[in-house]
Amino acid sequence: MTVRQSLSRWLVLGVLLVTSVYFLAPVWWLLVSSTKTNADLFSGNGFWFARFALFDNVHQVFAQQGGIYWQWLANSALYAVGGAAVSTLIAALAGYTLAKYRFRGREFTFNSVLAAVLVPQPLLAVPLYLMFSGVHLVNTYWAVLLPSMVSPFGVYLARIYAGSSVPDELIEAGRIDGAGEFRIFATIALRVMSPALVTIFLFQFVAIWTNYLLPVLMLANDRLQPVTVGIVGWQAQRGIGPSAVPFNIVITAAAISAIPLVILFLSLQRFWRAGLVAGSTK
Amino acid sequence: MTTALRGRAADRSRAAGLARPGRRRRGRPVALFLAPFLVPFAAFYLAPIGYTLYQSLFRMHRSGLGLTAPTQVFAGLSNYATALGDADFRGSLLRVLLIGLVQVPLMLLIALGLALLLDAKSTLFKRFFRLAFFLPYALPGVVGAIMWSYLVAPGLSPISAAARHLGLHLDLTSNAMLAPTIGNMLTWGWTGYNMLIIYSALQAIPAELSEAATMDGCSAFGIAWRIKVPLVRPALVLTTVFSIIGTAQLYNEPAILHNVAPNLSSTYTPIYAAYDAVNANNFNAAAAESVILALLAFVLSFGFLKLVQRKGAAL
Missing domain, CATH: 1.10.3720.10 (MetI-like)
Incomplete structure (x- = not known):
């Protein structure tokens, strides 16, 4: 290796290191801060440990407001698992149908679904709120669950994947064996499509778990709220008074709520890449 | 699912079957397969868009004293x-x-x-x-x-x-x-x-x-x-x-x-x-x-x- 090559190699490494500090330092601050007492947050080096109070903080998070944090985590799990499971199944069925059946209006249907991916989601939240309050769905689990069951991106992904990976011969073979159309989908196509299903589930799970706007509009009752809405509610109750929530509780609660997602990301990296690649070849 | 929807689904799948001549005639359940997605899609994506467009053309008219309930009147593009x-x-x-x-x-x-x-x-x-x-x-x-x-x-x-x-x-x-x-x-x-x-x-x-x-x-x-x-x-x-x-x-x-x-x-x-x-x-x-x-x-x-x-x- 020449001097120039090794020099540029070190330069590249230096640039990457500095950038990774920018991306990692705030998360490091969050982790360090979740181990501090409320008083220690305001003094000393923000990026280094003080008195270790992580367990006390965690205990306080789960004790605050009668242990409502458990409820929030459970709600988030319910919305994310329920919404993602249903949306994955119906997106798989719709995507498979759009890929494997020829019918009038097929391209129109698919293009409408694609266009919907580009509609800014927050614009739908307010009219949905008004529509749902008209039918008394506001402040129920359904208010968040129902809209979460629709994933246009999932349909797009399922169609691409079904089109390229479910062979027509396999479907024909199923027909010759006398299997019904739905049975062919459920027993043959779904199995072939399973990697795409994991990707769709993952994207929708994360979209629901991190959603803030829809639930904050729909759910005034804090026992129904997901963890994102709950924490922001705590953060807003700053200052003095009996209902004020100290900073250390908000910070620790925020850190805990990110754990499920970080685990999902790290353990299922392969499926993330799959979804992003599908997006980039559009 | 309502019977009306089922009827429509059957109509469409018949049409879908016709669109593909030469095949063995069997129910092509296109509409039935798309409905689980399209119905909520229409309700939670398309309807809110339509509702917003509609509402943007109206305004609430309140009577001077505010004693009666406000009524909705057409407002054109004034909003x-x-x-x-x-x-x-x-x-x-x-x-x-x-x-x-x-x-x-x-x-x-x-x-x-x-x-x-x-x-x-x-x-x-x-x-x-x-x-x-x-x-x-x-x-x-x-x-x-x-x-x-x-x-x-x-x-x-x-x-x-x-x-x-x-x-x-x-x-x-x-x-x-x-x-x-x-x-x-x-x-x-x-x-x-x-x-x-x-x-x-x-x-x-x-x-x-x-x-x-x-x-x-x-x-x-x-x-x-x-x-x-x-x-x-x-x-x-x-x-x-x-x-x-x-x-x-x-x-x-x-x-x-x-x-x-x-x-x-x-x-x-x-x-x-x-x-x-x-x-x-x-x-x-x-x-x-x-x-x-x-x-x-x-x-x-x-x-x-x-x-x-x-x-x-x-x-």
Whole structure:
């Protein structure tokens, strides 16, 4: 290796290191801060440990407001698992149908679904709120669950994947064996499509778990709220008074709520890449 | 499912069967298979859009004394005129436009640069860096926003504390710093996501192309600029369009920043302004503002697509 090559190699490494500090330092601050007492947050080096109070903080998070944090985590799990499971199944069925059946209006249907991916989601939240309050769905689990069951991106992904990976011969073979159309989908196509299903589930799970706007509009009752809405509610109750929530509780609660997602990301990296690649070849 | 729906489904599947002559006649359950998606899609995507358009053309008429219930009257385009005449709303549009003009190109340049560095053959610790850059995206947006709100909050901010050590006064939540602070939150949160999209596209380029160019004496920089960047154009276009739409719907970051920066106005971004109108029970105004914002996002992203398509054809 020449001097120039090794020099540029070190330069590249230096640039990457500095950038990774920018991306990692705030998360490091969050982790360090979740181990501090409320008083220690305001003094000393923000990026280094003080008195270790992580367990006390965690205990306080789960004790605050009668242990409502458990409820929030459970709600988030319910919305994310329920919404993602249903949306994955119906997106798989719709995507498979759009890929494997020829019918009038097929391209129109698919293009409408694609266009919907580009509609800014927050614009739908307010009219949905008004529509749902008209039918008394506001402040129920359904208010968040129902809209979460629709994933246009999932349909797009399922169609691409079904089109390229479910062979027509396999479907024909199923027909010759006398299997019904739905049975062919459920027993043959779904199995072939399973990697795409994991990707769709993952994207929708994360979209629901991190959603803030829809639930904050729909759910005034804090026992129904997901963890994102709950924490922001705590953060807003700053200052003095009996209902004020100290900073250390908000910070620790925020850190805990990110754990499920970080685990999902790290353990299922392969499926993330799959979804992003599908997006980039559009 | 209602019987009416079932009847329609049967009609359509018959039509679908006819569209494919020469096949064995059997029920083609196209409508039945699409309905589980299309029905909620229509209810939770299309209906809200229609409802917003409809509401934007009406206004509530209250009688002088307010003794009777207000009635809805047709207002034509007057809600739009009011929204566009509102200095606060215009200001919010301009603010988002400016944030987008600076932040989106900056973020995508960084994302492209990082992706190219990670794609270069000689780069070390690729796996670690890829994870490090992608980590912000793995945090829920709200958690990232809360974290940054404390990182910039007066009294709590370690950045301001470091500046104080150097004898500087730095308030990242002052009026002048709000836009850069929000731009930083967006860049931090989304660079890694965009980088991964571009990086995935880079990985799909056949290695022989770079190898051939190296043999022809092309430098690593030349390969990146002349071969790789043109080939990942679709990914760059896609990330730009997503970023434009993302910036148009800016809400979480400013709303959460407001908790530590009360000086941040409740009409800071268009969505924020529309929610403000909803809170004031003026849904008609909010609807008109939403439509204006959606149109603007559409024109910008579509205009960008047309622009690059024409340029692409000229090349």
